[in-house]
Amino acid sequence: MSRTTTRALGVLSRLAGMAATLLVTSFLVFSSLYLAPGDPASFLVRGRSAGPDELAQIRHRYGFDEPFFVRYWDWLGGVLHGDFGRSYVFHQDVGSVIWSRLPSTLLLIAASALLIAVVGVAAGIVGALRRGTRTDSMLMLLVTVGAAAPAFVAALLLRSLFGVKLGWFPTIGNGTGVLDRLHHVVLPAIALSVTFMAMVTRVTRSSMLEELGREHVEVAVSRGTPRWTVIRRHVLRNALGPIVTVSALLVSGMLVSTSIVETAFGMSGVGSLLVTSVNQMDFQVVQAIVLLVVAAFVVVNFLVDLVHPLIDPRVAAAGSAR
Amino acid sequence: MALLEYENLSIALPGMARPVLDGIDLTVSAGEIVALVGESGSGKSVTARSALGLFPTGADIDGHVRVDGTEVVGAGPAALRSIRTGTASMIFQDPRAGINPVRRIGDFLTESLRVSNGWDKGRANARAAELLAAVGLPDPERHLRQYPYELSGGMLQRVMIAGALTAGPRLLLCDEPTTALDVSTQAEIMAVLGRLQRERDLGMLLITHDIELAAAVCDRIYVMYAGRIVESAPTAQLFGTPRHPYTAGLLGSSPPLRAPDGPPARLVPIPGSPMGLLDSAPGCSFAARCRSARPGVCDRTVPRLERHGEALVACHLAEESLTSMDNTATREGS
Known part of the structure; x- marks a missing residue:
C-alpha cells in the first residue's frame, strides 16, 4: 500500500473516531441534564401560579412527558440537521442564540491564542537560551505566579489596575466597531491566557533545553552554522512537537474558561451565555454549548494529529509501518 | 607549519579535582594521519573539539590551539566560523544522534553551503549529490530527499562524512567515527575515510579507544591518560617497543x-x-x-x-x- 493511501485510511479512521466520540458525548450531555434536579416546566411558569394540570400541559407541549430515549432521539435528529431546539428563556432558536454570541467569543479566544503563541513561546525561548541567569529566574518566578493565578483573580487585578486606576482599557462590555472591539478584548484576553501562557512558557523552555543538549545541535555549531540559524532550524524546529500539542489543547479547552472571563468583564459571549443558561435552567442552550466545547476539543485534537507527521517525519513512518 | 597544533593546552572545570586536559602538546601536519588513543574520560574528545573552539561551558582554558596558524583559544566568532566553515571539520561518533532527525539528508548536507557560502539550492544540491557519491552511497539523488531514519547506521555515517567534506576542509577530526557501528560497517567506514584522506591529502586526527585500529591507519599515535599525553611515537615504534606502562x-x-x-x-x-x-x-x-x-x-x-x-x-x-x-x-x- 502506498504511503498516501495509508495516510488517507488513517485520516478516515480518525474521522470515524471523532464522530463516535461526539455521539457518546451527546448522549452523556443529554442524559446528565435529564437527570439533573429541577423541573424545566416549573421554571417555564415561574412568576405565575400554575396548577398541576397546567404544568402537565406545558410538559406535554414541550415533550417533557415523552420517554427518555424518544426525547434523546428527537434531539439528536434535530442536532444532526443543525436544529438545537428552542431556548426556553430567549424563545429563539438555540442555534441563533449561540451564533450571535460566537464571534465575540472567538475573537477573545483568538486574541488569547495569539498571546500564548507569541508571548508564551517567546518567553520560553528566552528562558532556555538564558538558562540559569537572572532573566531566567525572573521568568520562572512569573511563570509560577501566572500558572497559579486563576482567571477570575487575574481579571479582577487587570480591571482594577489597567481599567479603573490607569484607565487605559474599558472594563465592561464588548465594544462596537473593529478597533473598539479589539480595545475591549485586550484585558479579557490577558486574563484568559495568563495561566495558559505560563504553561506554554514552561513547556517551551524545557523542550528547548532538551533539544539544546542534542548532539546534532553541537554538530551544527561545529560546522560554523550561525547561532540563530542553529536555534531556529535545529532547536526550536525540533522542540515544536510538545509546544504545538500543548498550545493547541489549551486553546481548545479555552471555551470553558471564557465563561469566567466574559462574566468578569461583563461581555456578551458564549461563555457568559453558558453561565446564565445554567442559572436559568435553559437546558437546550446548555446542551448545545457543552456539545460545542467537546466538538472544539475533538476537532483540535484531530488537527494536532494531522500536523504531527509534518513536525516529525518519524511519526509518519511509524504510522505507515503499523 | 603544522596544520593543527596544540601547545600546552589545559582545560579545567570548576569543582573538579583535576584538569580535563593538562598541558596537551600535539601536532598534525597536512596529509598526515595521527591517532589520539585512550580510555573513556581521558580527554581525547575534549581535545578534538577544542580544535573547533567547542570548549566545555564554564571551563578555564590555558595554552594554545592553532588551526592552520589561526589561534582558536580566545578567538572571536568570525575567526571560529572561518575555521569551522573552511579549514577543519569534525566527524562525530554517532550519526544517528549527530544528524537532525526531523530534517532531510539534503538539508543536512546543503545547510552550510547555503547559509555560510550563500549558494543557491540547485548548486548546493548538486555538490551534496557529488559528495554522497564520493563516500560511496548508491543513489545520491534519492538519499538527498530521505530522512535519517530511512538510512542504516553505516549509510548515515557516510552522510556524516560527506557533511564534513562540504566545506572542502584540509583537516578532518574524527571522534570515534566507527564506535557506534557494527563490525563489518566499521571496516567500510575506515576504508572510505582512508581513501578520502589520500585523495584529498587531508590532515586527520583520529580519536579512538581502539589502539589496533589506530595502528592500522595512522602514521603517529598519541596515547592519553587522565588528561595528559603519556606517550607519542611513530606507529611502528609504539607497537614494537611501547615505553609507557599504560601503552x-x-x-x-x-x-x-x-x-x-x-x-x-x-x-x-x-x-x-x-x-x-x-x-x-x-x-x-x-x-x-x-x-x-x-x-x-x-x-x-x-x-x-x-x-x-x-x-x-x-x-x-x-x-x-x-x-x-x-x-x-x-x-x-x-
Missing part, C-alpha cells in the same frame, strides 16, 4: 589484528579503573594502576614528557623499564 597495558588488553600460529593470544586487562575528574594524584596519574610503579618516585612527582629515540614518553621509568616491559606486559605469542 603496554593498552596493547596487552586489546585483541591483536592477526592471531599468529599457535595458541590464541591471552588478553591481559589493566588493573583498576581510569581516574575520574573528581580524583587527582600528586605524581603520575597512572601510578595507582601501574605494575612497575616505584613508591616514593611515581606517586610523588609528575613525570614530564621526555624524548627517548623517536618517542616522547612521560614516565619516570621510561629508560630502565624498556627491557622488563617486554617480558611482563606484552602479549604472549607476539
Whole structure:
C-alpha cells in the first residue's frame, strides 16, 4: 500500500473516531441534564401560579412527558440537521442564540491564542537560551505566579489596575466597531491566557533545553552554522512537537474558561451565555454549548494529529509501518 | 607549519579535582594521519573539539590551539566560523544522534553551503549529490530527499562524512567515527575515510579507544591518560617497543589484528579503573594502576614528557623499564 493511501485510511479512521466520540458525548450531555434536579416546566411558569394540570400541559407541549430515549432521539435528529431546539428563556432558536454570541467569543479566544503563541513561546525561548541567569529566574518566578493565578483573580487585578486606576482599557462590555472591539478584548484576553501562557512558557523552555543538549545541535555549531540559524532550524524546529500539542489543547479547552472571563468583564459571549443558561435552567442552550466545547476539543485534537507527521517525519513512518 | 597544533593546552572545570586536559602538546601536519588513543574520560574528545573552539561551558582554558596558524583559544566568532566553515571539520561518533532527525539528508548536507557560502539550492544540491557519491552511497539523488531514519547506521555515517567534506576542509577530526557501528560497517567506514584522506591529502586526527585500529591507519599515535599525553611515537615504534606502562597495558588488553600460529593470544586487562575528574594524584596519574610503579618516585612527582629515540614518553621509568616491559606486559605469542 502506498504511503498516501495509508495516510488517507488513517485520516478516515480518525474521522470515524471523532464522530463516535461526539455521539457518546451527546448522549452523556443529554442524559446528565435529564437527570439533573429541577423541573424545566416549573421554571417555564415561574412568576405565575400554575396548577398541576397546567404544568402537565406545558410538559406535554414541550415533550417533557415523552420517554427518555424518544426525547434523546428527537434531539439528536434535530442536532444532526443543525436544529438545537428552542431556548426556553430567549424563545429563539438555540442555534441563533449561540451564533450571535460566537464571534465575540472567538475573537477573545483568538486574541488569547495569539498571546500564548507569541508571548508564551517567546518567553520560553528566552528562558532556555538564558538558562540559569537572572532573566531566567525572573521568568520562572512569573511563570509560577501566572500558572497559579486563576482567571477570575487575574481579571479582577487587570480591571482594577489597567481599567479603573490607569484607565487605559474599558472594563465592561464588548465594544462596537473593529478597533473598539479589539480595545475591549485586550484585558479579557490577558486574563484568559495568563495561566495558559505560563504553561506554554514552561513547556517551551524545557523542550528547548532538551533539544539544546542534542548532539546534532553541537554538530551544527561545529560546522560554523550561525547561532540563530542553529536555534531556529535545529532547536526550536525540533522542540515544536510538545509546544504545538500543548498550545493547541489549551486553546481548545479555552471555551470553558471564557465563561469566567466574559462574566468578569461583563461581555456578551458564549461563555457568559453558558453561565446564565445554567442559572436559568435553559437546558437546550446548555446542551448545545457543552456539545460545542467537546466538538472544539475533538476537532483540535484531530488537527494536532494531522500536523504531527509534518513536525516529525518519524511519526509518519511509524504510522505507515503499523 | 603544522596544520593543527596544540601547545600546552589545559582545560579545567570548576569543582573538579583535576584538569580535563593538562598541558596537551600535539601536532598534525597536512596529509598526515595521527591517532589520539585512550580510555573513556581521558580527554581525547575534549581535545578534538577544542580544535573547533567547542570548549566545555564554564571551563578555564590555558595554552594554545592553532588551526592552520589561526589561534582558536580566545578567538572571536568570525575567526571560529572561518575555521569551522573552511579549514577543519569534525566527524562525530554517532550519526544517528549527530544528524537532525526531523530534517532531510539534503538539508543536512546543503545547510552550510547555503547559509555560510550563500549558494543557491540547485548548486548546493548538486555538490551534496557529488559528495554522497564520493563516500560511496548508491543513489545520491534519492538519499538527498530521505530522512535519517530511512538510512542504516553505516549509510548515515557516510552522510556524516560527506557533511564534513562540504566545506572542502584540509583537516578532518574524527571522534570515534566507527564506535557506534557494527563490525563489518566499521571496516567500510575506515576504508572510505582512508581513501578520502589520500585523495584529498587531508590532515586527520583520529580519536579512538581502539589502539589496533589506530595502528592500522595512522602514521603517529598519541596515547592519553587522565588528561595528559603519556606517550607519542611513530606507529611502528609504539607497537614494537611501547615505553609507557599504560601503552603496554593498552596493547596487552586489546585483541591483536592477526592471531599468529599457535595458541590464541591471552588478553591481559589493566588493573583498576581510569581516574575520574573528581580524583587527582600528586605524581603520575597512572601510578595507582601501574605494575612497575616505584613508591616514593611515581606517586610523588609528575613525570614530564621526555624524548627517548623517536618517542616522547612521560614516565619516570621510561629508560630502565624498556627491557622488563617486554617480558611482563606484552602479549604472549607476539
